[in-house]
Amino acid sequence: xxxxIDDLVDWIEIPSVTxxxxxxxxxxxxxxxxxxxxCERQEVAPGRSNLLARAGRPEVVFCTHLDTVPPFFGSRxxxxxxxxxxxxxxxxxxxxxxxxxxxxLAQGVDGFGYLFTVGEEIDSIGAAHADAQLAEPWTPxxxxxxxxxxxxxxxxxxxxxKVTLEAEGVAGHxxxxxxxxxxxxxxxxxxxxxxxxxxxxxxxGPGTLNVGEIxxxxxxxxxxxxxxxEVLVRSVEEPDVxxxxxxxxxxxxxxxxxxxxxxAPVEFAVPDGHEAEVVAFGTDAPHMRRWGTPLLCxxxxxxxxxxxxxxxGKRELEEAVSIYVETVQGLIAKExxxx
Numbered sequence: 001x002x003x004x005i006d007d008l009v010d011w012i013e014i015p016s017v018t019x020x021x022x023x024x025x026x027x028x029x030x031x032x033x034x035x036x037x038x039c040e041r042q043e044v045a046p047g048r049s050n051l052l053a054r055a056g057r058p059e060v061v062f063c064t065h066l067d068t069v070p071p072f073f074g075s076r077x078x079x080x081x082x083x084x085x086x087x088x089x090x091x092x093x094x095x096x097x098x099x100x101x102x103x104x105l106a107q108g109v110d111g112f113g114y115l116f117t118v119g120e121e122i123d124s125i126g127a128a129h130a131d132a133q134l135a136e137p138w139t140p141x142x143x144x145x146x147x148x149x150x151x152x153x154x155x156x157x158x159x160x161x162k163v164t165l166e167a168e169g170v171a172g173h174x175x176x177x178x179x180x181x182x183x184x185x186x187x188x189x190x191x192x193x194x195x196x197x198x199x200x201x202x203x204x205g206p207g208t209l210n211v212g213e214i215x216x217x218x219x220x221x222x223x224x225x226x227x228x229x230e231v232l233v234r235s236v237e238e239p240d241v242x243x244x245x246x247x248x249x250x251x252x253x254x255x256x257x258x259x260x261x262x263x264a265p266v267e268f269a270v271p272d273g274h275e276a277e278v279v280a281f282g283t284d285a286p287h288m289r290r291w292g293t294p295l296l297c298x299x300x301x302x303x304x305x306x307x308x309x310x311x312x313g314k315r316e317l318e319e320a321v322s323i324y325v326e327t328v329q330g331l332i333a334k335e336x337x338x339x
Contacts, residue, residue: 004317005082007031008095012075012084021066021118025051028066028094028116035102037114044118044129051116052130055105057137058113060331061291062097062324063127064090064146064298065120065284069306081311088300090120092312093146093320096299100324111332113138115291120284127284134290142269142331143291144324147283148300148312151319154268155276156203157283157296159235161242161262164228165189167216167254171225182227183216185253190214190229192249201236204265204278208234228257234280238264263287268296271327297323 016024029039029051037053044050051066068086075084082092097114104112117126167186172178190211198207209231216227235242239262246256263286270276281302285294299320300312 004095004099004321005077005314007098008082008087008091008312008317009075009077009084011091011095012082012086015072016066016068016086017070017072018067018119018121019048022047022049024091025049025066025116025118028098029053031098032101032114035098036105037101042130042133044126048118048126050118050126050130052114052138054113054137055101056110056112058111058140059335060112060142060144060328061115061138061140062101062112062146062328063115063117063143063284063288063291064093064097065117065126067118067121069121073308080315081313082317083309083311085310087310088148088312089305089310090146090148090298092148092300092317093298096317096320097146097324099321100328103321103325104328109329109332111335112328113140115143117284124284124287127287131288131290140292141335142293142295143285143288144295144297144327145283145285146298147281147296148302148305149277149279149296149298150301151297151299151316151323153270153274153276154296155270155278156265156267157279157281157285158204158207159237159239159263159265159286160282161233161235161239161246161260163231163243163246163260164257165231165250165254166257167227169223169225169227169253172223174221174223179223180253181217181223182253183224185251186214186216186227186229189249189251189254193231193246196245196249198233198235198242198245199237201265203267204236207236207242233262235262236265266294269293270295271330295327297327
């Protein structure tokens, strides 16, 4: 327990805001090498690398992300909790996974590994790169992703479709019958989007939409020539279906600008005997289709993530280690029984 907490505190003290993950990756690599894992770095962009580590030929892979959201702040601890940026998103998961790996090796178990990714908090660039570069001896059948779920396994999470809408109008004096106004056209489109239904799924429930940002025009007495909005759908349908519904509300003066970003909902495997839930937040899982069947579980509460009171429970960390060990043992045994 003491080493588990010490590792977490040490790693929280290393700033690793998205784009500056290198020092934290170095610290994890030193720890894993000391435990006997074969490690390699996978360059994603200049100065930014995923970290891979393995014991044997990995059939099961622990995966969580190196980056945190800003701003960085250091650690503190009391009897029950460890506080600090990344404590539950996702350095707590990393510390529990590393300790689980130590215990598995001590039991003579191999055939598992680690993937620590860069960029999850922004664009999952590390996960997408790892998926594209997957090669021997990496042939995983299962990937166990760590995010703050209160140590409950997750049955699935919604997809995301993010678009920028742009409206074009004709500038003019608002006292005259001129236009159209780009703002008016965009508001009509947004109204239609807000009033629409965004699908219903037996596992994920209803899809939802948020018009998160809107801007346009130059003055109250000027008909607007341009307007823009950022829209995000927490989707329960395929991205093409969502995009077509958005387009149906655009009209002749509003269009989707640039390339829409998104992915479909993700369903996760749940080990026997565990309760499961559905979550709305996203993970690296949609970008790792070649890494095997995904599972999602980790210590901490998503309500604490990204806040100035971010924390993780010490007992919850220890519980996570036991869950991770049991899960990997079960998955490896399952693969062995298949021959």
